[in-house]
Amino acid sequence: MGILNFKQDRPLDLIGLGRLCIDLNANEIHRPMEETLTFTKYVGGSPANITVAAARLGLSAGFIGKVSDDAFGRYIVQYLLQAGIDTGCVAVDREGAVTGLAFTEIKSPTDCSILMYRDNVADLKLSPADLDEGYMSKAKALLISGTALAKSPSREAVFMALEYASKHDVVTFFDIDYRPYTWTSALEAGIYAKLAAEKCDCIIGGREEFDLLELAMGHPLKQDDDWTAGHWLKHKAQLIVVKRGGDGSKAYDRSGNIFRGSTFPAEVVKTFGAGDAFAGAFIYGIMQGWEIEKAQTFGAASASIVVSSHSCSDAMPTADQIQEKIDRWTSNQLIG
Numbered sequence: 001m002g003i004l005n006f007k008q009d010r011p012l013d014l015i016g017l018g019r020l021c022i023d024l025n026a027n028e029i030h031r032p033m034e035e036t037l038t039f040t041k042y043v044g045g046s047p048a049n050i051t052v053a054a055a056r057l058g059l060s061a062g063f064i065g066k067v068s069d070d071a072f073g074r075y076i077v078q079y080l081l082q083a084g085i086d087t088g089c090v091a092v093d094r095e096g097a098v099t100g101l102a103f104t105e106i107k108s109p110t111d112c113s114i115l116m117y118r119d120n121v122a123d124l125k126l127s128p129a130d131l132d133e134g135y136m137s138k139a140k141a142l143l144i145s146g147t148a149l150a151k152s153p154s155r156e157a158v159f160m161a162l163e164y165a166s167k168h169d170v171v172t173f174f175d176i177d178y179r180p181y182t183w184t185s186a187l188e189a190g191i192y193a194k195l196a197a198e199k200c201d202c203i204i205g206g207r208e209e210f211d212l213l214e215l216a217m218g219h220p221l222k223q224d225d226d227w228t229a230g231h232w233l234k235h236k237a238q239l240i241v242v243k244r245g246g247d248g249s250k251a252y253d254r255s256g257n258i259f260r261g262s263t264f265p266a267e268v269v270k271t272f273g274a275g276d277a278f279a280g281a282f283i284y285g286i287m288q289g290w291e292i293e294k295a296q297t298f299g300a301a302s303a304s305i306v307v308s309s310h311s312c313s314d315a316m317p318t319a320d321q322i323q324e325k326i327d328r329w330t331s332n333q334l335i336g
């Protein structure tokens with residue numbers, strides 16, 4: 001058995017919950033938005049990307065979310081179905097909400113930004129009434145994204161989902177996923193993220209994201225991964241992962257172990273997508289019962305593939321592609 005106790009008799013491995021959006025990624029890379037003419041459309045939204053990653057790796061996945069009642073909403077559902085993701089709990093908004101759009105500007109391999117259009121978005125209209133307790137009870141794990149906490153009724157839907165998960169022993173992964181434009185203030189984001197983090201088994205976030213939670217504790221910022229992990233491991237969490245961009249990741253367990261994950265070389269096209277690829281492959285590894293370091297390696301190799309690609313969701317690799325990347329790097333190291 002691995003670090004988290006998954007109920008092995010459940011038909012669904014992982015349910016993602018939250019944002020189902022569209023990424024419109026600039027085709028003319030290395031240019032500012034003002035000079036970008038064309039974009040390619042992909043399914044996006046961090047929890048959607050992570051769930052696609054998990055499905056591509058072979059997990060049986062489902063999604064709980066809400067889409068707009070238009071062609072974008074239909075495109076998202078169709079894409080999820082083609083990726084093998086169950087959409088039985090993806091509701092359709094009937095009140096005129098729209099799909100969130102993320103226009104990405106790819107100025108250079110290190111300078112990328114996202115222009116988000118998120119007024120009246122369908123994903124934040126997900127309500128507790130859209131949830132199905134029976135569906136949750138069929139899953140081994142639930143992934144929630146912090147952005148779904150940004151507004152009611154989606155916020156309440158997240159807490160209801162966490163209640164159902166707890167009642168049915170569904171392991172909970174929390175990706176803090178802080179997107180400033182979705183919130184009125186960093187403190188508001190921190191307060192809700194902290195409440196959710198207290199109810200989750202594994203918390204994944206960047207250093208600045210964990211800082212938000214500490215802001216909500218009224219502490220002066222420590223920016224100290226060891227302190228952060230020590231604090232959260234006293235709550236429900238049994239596994240804390242701090243993502244550190246090009247510096248890799250650090251994972252902490254309750255036995256006092258610290259696991260340092262390195263990175264793989266990449267021909268970076270754009271910076272975004274790394275976190276989602278990492279999370280998808282890391283969760284996959286943990287669900288296989290692997291050692292934490294092996295799951296970190298798998299996550300890092302997946303991230304290096306995705307940052308070298310034009311999209312996030314569509315570029316999520318298979319297990320063979322990730323293994324090939326790891327093997328190639330290992331044999332180059334041995335030769336070098």
Ligand SMILES: Nc1ncnc2c1ncn2[C@@H]1O[C@H](COP(=O)(O)OP(=O)(O)O)[C@@H](O)[C@H]1O
Nearest residue numbers: 243244245246248249263266274275278300303
């Ligand atoms: N430029 C890069 N080249 C290769 N791997 C990367 C790069 N940036 C990030 N990664 C990998 O992706 C993981 C997550 O990236 P990070 O930037 O911390 O997440 P996020 O995209 O959520 O901010 C890192 O731990 C690392 O393994």
Ligand SMILES: O=C(O)C[C@@H](O)[C@H](O)C(=O)COP(=O)(O)O
Nearest residue numbers: 044045046272273274275276312
């Ligand atoms: O999450 C979104 O709404 C946009 C994503 O689809 C986007 O491509 C992205 O920002 C990926 O996030 P990351 O993996 O944390 O870099």
